[in-house]
Amino acid sequence: MLTISTKNKLESNEQFKITRFKPIIKSTKPHKHQGYYELIFIAEGEGFHWIETVNYKILTPDLFFLKPGQLHSWQFTSIPKGYVLMFKEEYIDEIKEIKILQQIKRLGELTRINEWNDQTVEIILEDILQAYKSNLENSEDLIKGYLRVLFAKIEGQAIQKGEITKESPLCDRFLNLLAQHTPIFHKVQDYAQLLQTSPQNLNQSCKKSTGKTASEHIKAQLVLEAKRNILHTEQNVNQIAELLQFNDSSYFVKFFKQHTGETPHQFRNRHFG
Structure with missing residues (x-):
């Protein structure tokens, strides 16, 4: 595989x-x-x-x-x-x-x-x-x-080029942790605990720094990891759902379509035919 x-x-x-x-x-x-x-x-x-x-x-x-x-x-x-x-x-x-x-x-x-x-x-x-x-x-x-x-x-x-973002040490640490943590937690409180802060404080820090809450960043990272595995591995939907810690594949498909507008199969077919 x-x-x-x-x-x-x-x-x-x-x-x-x-x-x-x-x-x-x-x-x-x-x-x-x-x-x-x-x-x-x-x-x-x-x-x-x-x-x-x-x-x-x-x-x-x-x-x-x-x-x-x-x-x-x-x-x-x-x-x-x-x-x-x-x-x-x-x-x-x-x-x-x-x-x-x-x-x-x-x-x-x-x-x-x-x-x-x-x-x-x-x-x-x-x-x-x-x-x-x-x-x-x-x-x-x-x-x-x-x-x-x-x-x-x-x-x-x-x-x-106008590409500099506002600095927020807490949010930076969260984003670095989010990019490297495997498996990806689905809840803000799990990352807040690792960073020794409250979910509210983490959400506010990210909102101020990036315009997005920590929860929105988590969802975006889950979508990104899903796309990575759909495009660059031969794993099927069930395997990817399990890898990303979704309770069942149907919920994963629903989540992916909600955030991308297409199912994992449609996304893979669009890139590879």
């Missing part, structure tokens, strides 16, 4: 890594990343980048920023040139580098910035790569400094 895999390109003791794209034409199967962010800059190349349920045509220079738990896959049609930068949140010291964490949080749900017009970003990424490879005593200080500049530039581009 085809299932969605979870990849971890960082070794158990690694918190940061940067590489150049391998000069080969390849495609990857849909997968998630476990517990780390991935920033991707494509200077040259053609193809498609599927993130969640959106299939982006690569328009170089192109920049993607994936959060922990997001699903994606590649299908290159020409040799790519660029960089892949990966890091865990704990790599950023929450006291010394709080500004970087704040920059990342302010990016909210930003996934892509195309039509990138700042040529210095490629230079910065190459400098980060050289600092990473040199493994000198001050390499980490250099990398952290470059990251501050890099995310400032990304934030600037995002502000220009």
Whole structure:
């Protein structure tokens, strides 16, 4: 049975890594990343980048920023040139580098910035790569400094496009937890308990930050997980309903249709015929 895999390109003791794209034409199967962010800059190349349920045509220079738990896959049609930068949140010291964490949080749900017009970003990424490879005593200080500049530039581009969301630490923690928690809880109170707050406080925080309640985010995540499994696995409706902790498949079908306007079978057929 085809299932969605979870990849971890960082070794158990690694918190940061940067590489150049391998000069080969390849495609990857849909997968998630476990517990780390991935920033991707494509200077040259053609193809498609599927993130969640959106299939982006690569328009170089192109920049993607994936959060922990997001699903994606590649299908290159020409040799790519660029960089892949990966890091865990704990790599950023929450006291010394709080500004970087704040920059990342302010990016909210930003996934892509195309039509990138700042040529210095490629230079910065190459400098980060050289600092990473040199493994000198001050390499980490250099990398952290470059990251501050890099995310400032990304934030600037995002502000220009009006894609920055309001910051709310509680809601951010909830959304990160929601993206990675398996199985997905269906009730706000379960997440509120994990976050040591009340359901009312969690709902208010998310409403203020994103315009949606925590309950609405949970439903959206359930729909997203359903779509992931419908599109990228061979599991049937009963199996997906069980995976997502629905009491029975008929209720799952009703829930899915209520939020998408079509049944799981209709959704799968529309994409694959």
